[in-house]
Amino acid sequence: xxxxxxxATLLLTGVMVGSKLFAQTPDSxxxxxxxxxxxxxIGVGGFVKYQLLPSFGLQGDFFTGKLxxxxxxxxxxxxxxxxxxxxxxxxxxxxxVYTLTxxxxxxxxxxxxxxxxxxxxxLDYFPVYTNDAKVVTKDKEQRNPYLPVGMGxxxxxxxxxxxxxxxxxxxxxSDNVDGLVAxxxxxxxxxxxxxxxxxxxxxxxxxxxxxxPVSSMRTExxxxxxxxxxxxxxxxxxxKQLEDALATTNTNLATTNATLTKITTDSDGDGxxxxxxxxxxxxxxxxxxxxxxxxxxxxxDVKVYVTEEDKEIVDxxxxxxxxxxxxxxxxxxxxxxxxxxxxxxxxxxxxxxxAGYTDNVGSAAGNLKLSKNRAEAIKTYLVQQGVxxxxxxxxxxxxxxxxxxxxxxxxxxxxxxxxxxxY
Numbered sequence: 468x469x470x471x472x473x474x475a476t477l478l479l480t481g482v483m484v485g486s487k488l489f490a491q492t493p494d495s496x497x498x499x500x501x502x503x504x505x506x507x508x509i510g511v512g513g514f515v516k517y518q519l520l521p522s523f524g525l526q527g528d529f530f531t532g533k534l535x536x537x538x539x540x541x542x543x544x545x546x547x548x549x550x551x552x553x554x555x556x557x558x559x560x561x562x563x564v565y566t567l568t569x570x571x572x573x574x575x576x577x578x579x580x581x582x583x584x585x586x587x588x589x590l591d592y593f594p595v596y597t598n599d600a601k602v603v604t605k606d607k608e609q610r611n612p613y614l615p616v617g618m619g620x621x622x623x624x625x626x627x628x629x630x631x632x633x634x635x636x637x638x639x640x641s642d643n644v645d646g647l648v649a650x651x652x653x654x655x656x657x658x659x660x661x662x663x664x665x666x667x668x669x670x671x672x673x674x675x676x677x678x679x680p681v682s683s684m685r686t687e688x689x690x691x692x693x694x695x696x697x698x699x700x701x702x703x704x705x706x707k708q709l710e711d712a713l714a715t716t717n718t719n720l721a722t723t724n725a726t727l728t729k730i731t732t733d734s735d736g737d738g739x740x741x742x743x744x745x746x747x748x749x750x751x752x753x754x755x756x757x758x759x760x761x762x763x764x765x766x767x768d769v770k771v772y773v774t775e776e777d778k779e780i781v782d783x784x785x786x787x788x789x790x791x792x793x794x795x796x797x798x799x800x801x802x803x804x805x806x807x808x809x810x811x812x813x814x815x816x817x818x819x820x821x822a823g824y825t826d827n828v829g830s831a832a833g834n835l836k837l838s839k840n841r842a843e844a845i846k847t848y849l850v851q852q853g854v855x856x857x858x859x860x861x862x863x864x865x866x867x868x869x870x871x872x873x874x875x876x877x878x879x880x881x882x883x884x885x886x887x888x889x890y
Contacts, residue, residue, distance in 0.1 A: 477749055506535040508556070510658065516564060526584070528560045528615070534644065534656055535590075551596035551645045556608075558637070560588025560615050580629075585617040588638055594646035613643040619660075627666035634659045735759075757850040763813070773889055777811060781887045784808040788845070788885060795840035799849060805845070809852035812889070816858070820888040823863040826879035831865055839863025841885055 510532020516870040518524040535552040562584040591615045594606040617634025644654035732741050737749045737759055744759030754762045787804040790797060797805070812819055823838030842861035852855045871878035 528572025596646035613639040629664040821861040835865035
């Protein structure tokens, strides 16, 4: 248990004490001694206590005052003993104070603290007694040990200030506290006290003696429970976030799967997804072009020759071929000559070799990719016009094999080309 309290607290009080003497000696062969009418006397005292634990402290007491009373039925050295008045010059004791701590679960600080004390001390006193003839006899000063036993209540009235009510019996190791020594029994006297107790120390910290450790244990338990509940709430919130994230992921995955199914479905099994298939429901086993349409029935191989007119069609297609800058997108004004070329390839069954080139501007890897993409774009376009894709090869060579100087704009324009070779 973690207590932010002073380990020990000093306590100081000034008290008024009322006292009674019980100087009792049981029957003996020679004398009978007893107090008939003890007289209450007023005394003063104080103590300093060092609180070690909420339930235990060491206390040093000091008090001074008088004891008095009337005595009958006893003789000492032929004098009749009728009354006495003993001056207690000092009583000094060390006692252990055992506080009965409040064990309520709900009260961190007890309002009333019952306690009992037990210890040892030394009594310095001076007896004076009077006989029936009013002859005063003064004994010599005495000093003897005694055993203090007591109990009391402390009531909190202000922060750091307690009202102390108590009663204590002191067993003296001597029979002459009343001036009369007779029999084997030692004297004892008692006093009740009322006073104020002041706590010395930091006012920001509670008194250790009034603190209830059981309540602190409960408070600490409740704080631990609160911390655990907060951790549980945090974990629940994190779990909720994970559940929401998982639900979003599942939704996105379902959307992705639906899109993937849409773009990969090939209902007629011709190898062209439905989304690109311009001729759906093609019979099984029929060869199709890139658009999913059946290819013309291949005529028997006939030896054909490339004529000058054929070359002019190819040259015209090359001449009119234009791409968007830095891209593989064929411009619309290239379509007419490419369509004528496609008709030639279909009609005569020519094979076509496409070789893409670039100038030396940009990285080698970028130029190689761009030249390859442009050659493939031309192949795709011709296949869409009905040309057999098996008769077209498309390769890119980047900035290799320049046919003009790359030092001028005109030269670089010439080097950005796609070469057509029919055979």
